[in-house]
Amino acid sequence: MLADYVARGLKAGVVAGIAFGAFVALVATPLIRYAETFEHGHGAGPVVSETVTATVSVAGGVLLGILFGGVALGAAFYFLEPMIPGAAGTKSYVLAAAGFITVSGAPWLLFPPQPPGVEQALATDVRLTWYLAMMLVGGLGCGLSGYAYTRLRTSSGRPTAFIGALAAFALVPLVAAFGPANAASGPIPVELATAFRTITVAGQAGLWFVLASVHAWLLRRDRFDTPDDDDDEETALTDASGTVAAD
Amino acid sequence: MAISNNSVHGRIEQARMELSATQVAAGLALVAALGFALLFLQEPMVHDSMHNFRHAAGVTCH
Numbered sequence: 001m002l003a004d005y006v007a008r009g010l011k012a013g014v015v016a017g018i019a020f021g022a023f024v025a026l027v028a029t030p031l032i033r034y035a036e037t038f039e040h041g042h043g044a045g046p047v048v049s050e051t052v053t054a055t056v057s058v059a060g061g062v063l064l065g066i067l068f069g070g071v072a073l074g075a076a077f078y079f080l081e082p083m084i085p086g087a088a089g090t091k092s093y094v095l096a097a098a099g100f101i102t103v104s105g106a107p108w109l110l111f112p113p114q115p116p117g118v119e120q121a122l123a124t125d126v127r128l129t130w131y132l133a134m135m136l137v138g139g140l141g142c143g144l145s146g147y148a149y150t151r152l153r154t155s156s157g158r159p160t161a162f163i164g165a166l167a168a169f170a171l172v173p174l175v176a177a178f179g180p181a182n183a184a185s186g187p188i189p190v191e192l193a194t195a196f197r198t199i200t201v202a203g204q205a206g207l208w209f210v211l212a213s214v215h216a217w218l219l220r221r222d223r224f225d226t227p228d229d230d231d232d233e234e235t236a237l238t239d240a241s242g243t244v245a246a247d
Numbered sequence: 248m249a250i251s252n253n254s255v256h257g258r259i260e261q262a263r264m265e266l267s268a269t270q271v272a273a274g275l276a277l278v279a280a281l282g283f284a285l286l287f288l289q290e291p292m293v294h295d296s297m298h299n300f301r302h303a304a305g306v307t308c309h
Binding site (some may be wrong): 001002003023024027028029032046047048052053054056057058060061063064067070071075078079080081082083104107108111112113114115116120124127128131132197200201203204 | 252253254255257258259261262265266274278281282285287289291292295296297298299300301302303304305306307
């Protein structure tokens with residue numbers, strides 16, 4: 001059964017990965033090349049050609065989609081499905097939103113996406129350690145939020161549960177506030193940097209949205225294919241109302 | 248089967264029956280290796296090849 005879930009997640013991941021690969025090729029790469037025209041040649045330059053970077057980067061985009069699909073909407077969905085809030089059709093979106101917050105949203109509070117050429121005050125390994133720590137905190141925040149929602153919904157109703165779920169997320173900015181300051185400066189105009197950031201956020205949000213949509217569709221398809229499903233009941237209902245209308 | 252399939256605990260128990268420790272270890276190792284190579288590996292050739300992808304994905308890379 002786990003294998004079926006992972007296979008479904010991987011299928012959604014392939015579709016989302018191809019979409020994100022296309023985004024890297026058609027949107028991000030031209031934008032990065034443009035941003036790089038503001039850089040004043042620093043040092044030796046890249047050790048691989050532009051073509052290699054472009055090709056490997058697109059492949060990386062596809063692989064990222066497959067990785068997210070297999071891990072988040074495959075394995076994690078299998079284990080967490082019973083406790084994810086929402087109806088069958090919305091669970092994929094809830095988990096994808098949690099994936100976005102865990103992988104990108106939480107770390108970005110500390111280190112927002114940067115266009116190329118930006119010099120950052122903190123060393124790379126310090127940033128990577130904090131990036132990983134913020135991913136853990138993001139995941140924890142999502143877990144707490146889901147738990148709070150499920151618990152409060154049965155005891156105090158949906159609005160309170162919603163507030164409780166939001167409150168649980170306070171953990172994430174709270175930890176980020178304790179993170180180190182990372183001054184960033186670069187040759188790129190502020191407007192371009194803002195545009196770059198917006199497009200990067202949209203790219204990741206889009207990747208998770210496609211992932212969730214394809215996953216929800218596959219889930220619906222697979223459940224309707226299995227016999228003894230409520231599909232039959234729906235047909236029976238339509239028939240009954242049809243008879244009434246005919247009368 | 249005694250275990251309910253509709254709880255997180257039940258799902259974990261079922262996965263324990265379906266998978267061997269080797270399969271779990273191999274799966275986790277594959278995921279960790281791919282994730283690390285895509286997002287964090289700083290080896291110059293990998294770093295430069297992944298440059299556009301990491302900027303596009305918003306990963307802090309250099």
